[in-house]
Amino acid sequence: xxxxxxxxxxxxxxxxxxxxxxxxxxxxxxxxxxxxxxxxxxxxxxxxxxxxxxxxxxxxxxxxxxxxxxxxxxxxxxxxxxxxxxxxxxxxxxxxxxxxxxxxxxxxxxxxxxxxxxxxxxxxxxxxxxxxxxxxxxxxxx
Amino acid sequence: xxxxxxxxxxxxxxxxxxxxxxxxxxxxxxxxxxxxxxxxxxxxxxxxxxxxxxxxxxxxxxxxxxxxxxxxxxxxxxxxxxxxxxxxxxxxxxxxxxxxxxxxxxxxxxxxxxxxxxxxxxxxxxxxxxxxxxxxxxxxxx
Amino acid sequence: xxxxxxxxxxxxxxxxxxxxxxxxxxxxxxxxxxxxxxxxxxxxxxxxxxxxxxxxxxxxxxxxxxxxxxxxxxxxxxxxxxxxxxxxxxxxxxxxxxxxxxxxxxxxxxxxxxxxxxxxxxxxxxxxxxxxxxxxxxxxxx
Numbered sequence: 001x002x003x004x005x006x007x008x009x010x011x012x013x014x015x016x017x018x019x020x021x022x023x024x025x026x027x028x029x030x031x032x033x034x035x036x037x038x039x040x041x042x043x044x045x046x047x048x049x050x051x052x053x054x055x056x057x058x059x060x061x062x063x064x065x066x067x068x069x070x071x072x073x074x075x076x077x078x079x080x081x082x083x084x085x086x087x088x089x090x091x092x093x094x095x096x097x098x099x100x101x102x103x104x105x106x107x108x109x110x111x112x113x114x115x116x117x118x119x120x121x122x123x124x125x126x127x128x129x130x131x132x133x134x135x136x137x138x139x140x141x142x
Numbered sequence: 143x144x145x146x147x148x149x150x151x152x153x154x155x156x157x158x159x160x161x162x163x164x165x166x167x168x169x170x171x172x173x174x175x176x177x178x179x180x181x182x183x184x185x186x187x188x189x190x191x192x193x194x195x196x197x198x199x200x201x202x203x204x205x206x207x208x209x210x211x212x213x214x215x216x217x218x219x220x221x222x223x224x225x226x227x228x229x230x231x232x233x234x235x236x237x238x239x240x241x242x243x244x245x246x247x248x249x250x251x252x253x254x255x256x257x258x259x260x261x262x263x264x265x266x267x268x269x270x271x272x273x274x275x276x277x278x279x280x281x282x283x284x
Numbered sequence: 285x286x287x288x289x290x291x292x293x294x295x296x297x298x299x300x301x302x303x304x305x306x307x308x309x310x311x312x313x314x315x316x317x318x319x320x321x322x323x324x325x326x327x328x329x330x331x332x333x334x335x336x337x338x339x340x341x342x343x344x345x346x347x348x349x350x351x352x353x354x355x356x357x358x359x360x361x362x363x364x365x366x367x368x369x370x371x372x373x374x375x376x377x378x379x380x381x382x383x384x385x386x387x388x389x390x391x392x393x394x395x396x397x398x399x400x401x402x403x404x405x406x407x408x409x410x411x412x413x414x415x416x417x418x419x420x421x422x423x424x425x426x
Contacts (some may be wrong), residue, residue, distance in 0.1 A: 007404060078210045134255050
């Protein structure tokens with residue numbers, strides 16, 4: 001079972017909706033079971049080898065260090081993936097902090113700088129949006 | 143010469159202003175020669191081995207796929223690094239696009255999805271802000 | 285000498301085996317001196333400027349925060365690069381942990397959340413596989 005053996009904290013189940021292949025890279029649209037839409041930019045080779053087509057069941061994988069957090073408006077931003085949620089907890093180290101987010105259909109962890117947590121005044125219960133660049137999303141088949 | 147031997151497109155020269163060590167990671171403040179401030183989250187081991195202290199000359203390195211672009215307001219965002227500039231050119235592929243930005247003191251390249259370029263209506267001459275998560279910045283000493 | 289001046293902890297020497305260019309990105313196959321195969325997704329411009337062709341000597345560079353760790357099977361995963369090894373040491377901070385891995389032909393460092401270390405029950409001597417997304421690998425010529 002994937003969840004148990006992988007250090008990647010963020011694993012969101014969903015279904016492939018679109019596959020747009022370029023020569024080298026491809027963008028894959030995914031509808032999460034929580035209802036959100038994601039775009040993953042992975043290699044075209046990976047699409048082929050995993051046999052990804054609309055309807056494929058996948059899990060979107062994102063390393064915690066790749067998740068940013070916004071508390072304000074996010075219009076006009078190239079970052080495709082924006083998952084709203086609520087802060088469930090914050091663990092602070094000397095330089096970095098780990099922020100837990102409850103989102104529709106699951107949980108996310110974002111590792112951001114301690115300074116960012118302070119500047120955004122994030123606390124348990126804060127509303128926040130997880131931002132993830134498409135190139136940071138990997139996909140796993142069930 | 144670093145520029146000639148490294149695939150990393152974005153290499154911005156500057157000077158270390160602060161070093162904040164945690165147990166595992168450290169955040170390093172850098173003042174670019176263009177005047178902008180950056181924060182890099184690198185391992186504490188790297189800080190020690192490179193002998194980074196305030197005043198050290200460094201080059202901030204960022205892979206193009208790690209640079210996001212904003213055309214609107216970016217308040218309330220955990221992403222520490224925001225470098226304003228002007229789009230100098232766009233190369234579009236089947237899935238991805240490469241966006242050149244002229245910024246104070248240099249040039250940046252952002253690789254984002256083709257969809258993002260369309261949605262943001264980016265064209266040559268557009269004002270845009272390059273956004274870079276601290277964990278995506280590496281440092282090289284001269 | 286690159287190793288001494290760069291904050292990027294993971295620097296694996298190898299030889300280019302394939303170059304597949306798209307309009308914007310290119311995938312570059314690399315055979316490491318340890319025998320493993322890697323795929324790096326870098327900009328097409330970088331391939332041109334570095335003059336990368338099959339046979340080129342390169343160093344694959346990966347930031348520690350970009351390395352994930354798996355302890356079990358990793359079938360059905362879009363992440364192209366999987367380097368098996370053995371945990372040589374773990375340093376734990378407040379939020380993050382640094383995991384050293386001995387792999388054929390070298391060493392790797394993965395910075396993952398402390399929670400991931402606990403959940404995977406990683407300890408010195410554990411067998412583990414380093415996972416690296418192609419877009420997270422940079423290349424340097426000798």
